[in-house]
Amino acid sequence: MKPVSRRLFAALAVTAALVTAACGSGDDNSKGVNAxxxxxxxxxxLHIGDQKGLGLQALLEVSGQAKDLPYKLEYSTFTAGPPILEAINAGSVDLGGVGNAPPVFAAAAKSQIKIVGSYSSGLAGQAILVPKDSTLKDPKDLRGKKIAVTKGSSSHYHLLTVLAKNGLTFGDIEPQYLQPADALAALSTGRVDAWAVWDPYVAQAEKDGNRVLVTGEGFVRGDSFFVAGTKALANKASSAALRDLLTRLQRAHAWVKENPDAWAKQSAELTGVPYDVTLVAVKRALYQHHPLDQATIAEEQTVADAFSDAKLIPNKVNIADFIDTRFNDRFTS
Structure with missing residues (x-):
């Protein structure tokens, strides 16, 4: 593995230990509410579940949206979306940003979560990668291959749809459920044949000479979600803080799209993800916020049905039961 890759994935693959004594802001429904x-x-x-490289903390700070906050933010860092939602369910995190699959797995586990916001994140940064000298040329060539993927992540769904549209099932491959750092090592040493992952990992892997077999184009819609805990939403004060924070996140994403170079330079200093990798990732991202409308909910239901039909979750879920539209007026369509 190249030195820059080691630094990148060491920076990205940080999982915060959940301290059982830690409490989310919703544990006391009267806190912050006057008589x-x-x-x-x-x-x-507000306790925020963050991801290095996709960091909400860096996003807010670099864009200037973290200035003059009327409430406090505390961050815990995770490797991917699924552990963020586990922390939200446990009550130690109030809000996190994830892809389209983590809410499905959380819903199947009957977690205490609600999807409260959505944005289109783009499809070019969602990819299945192979080594540059791989003989795999077409998604149909994935039959019988070992494929690294983070279980319950957006890439899990991407891989599922790529297989399905090419006449394959999960039974036709050997999935290797790995976190990104371990997946990169496995791809680099030939222990897996392909790797399904998201940006900025895709951008870094491409820089290292790996090849994109297929992107998300034509396979997934590419929505990402903000997910909150039901306890935080039940608290009038923390709900008001969440409303303000979601507005700031939308403004921050708009700033990033208008200032990709400044974002890449400044966020690299905060996250450890190289400037050139971040720049590639941000230039192909969309960050288009939109309400949780019927089309969005229906598409997420499609994601849930795909996982249940493939028996990758234990039961069918009704995604509408895990949607909270109270902040829709804060998102432009």
């Missing part, structure tokens, strides 16, 4: 029912946001601390 007259008004809200005191200065009494609110």
């Amino acid at each position: 007259d029912g008004s809200v005191d946001l200065s009494q609110v601390t």
Whole structure:
């Protein structure tokens, strides 16, 4: 593995240990709420589940949206979306940003979560990668191959749809459920034949000479979601803080799209992801926020049905039961 890759994946593959004593802001439904029912946001601390390389902390700080917050933010860092939602269910995290598959797995586990916001993240940064000298030329060539993927991630769904549209099932491959750092090592040493993953890992892997076999184009819609805990949503003060934060995140994404070079330079200093890798990733991202409308909910139901039909989750889920549209007015369509 090249030195820059070691640095990148060491920076990205950080999972925060969940401290059982830690509490999300919704544990006390009266905290931040005055006797007259008004809200005191200065009494609110939102606990955010973050991902290195996709970091909400870096996004808010670099864009300037972290300035003059009327409430406090505390961050815990995870390798991918599924552990963020586990932390939200446990009550130690209030909000996190994830892809389209993690909410499905959380819903199947009857987790205490709600999808509260959505944005189109783009499809070019979602890919199945192979080594540059691989004999695999077409998705149909994946039959019988060992493929690394993070279980319950957006790439899990991408891989599932690529297989299905090419007449294959998960039974036709040997899935290797690995976190990104381990998956890169496996691809680099030939222990797997392909790797399904997302940006900025895709951008870094391409820089290292690996080849994209197929992107998300034509296979997935590419929505990402903000997910909150039901306890935080039940608290009037933390719900008000979440409303403000979602607005700031939309503004931050708009700033990033208008200032990709500045974002790449400044976020590289905060996240450890190289400037050139970040620039590639951001230039092919969309960051187009939109309401949780019927089309969005229907598409996420399609994701859920695909996993249940493939028996990759234990039961069917009704995604509408895990949607909260109270913040729709904060998202432009």
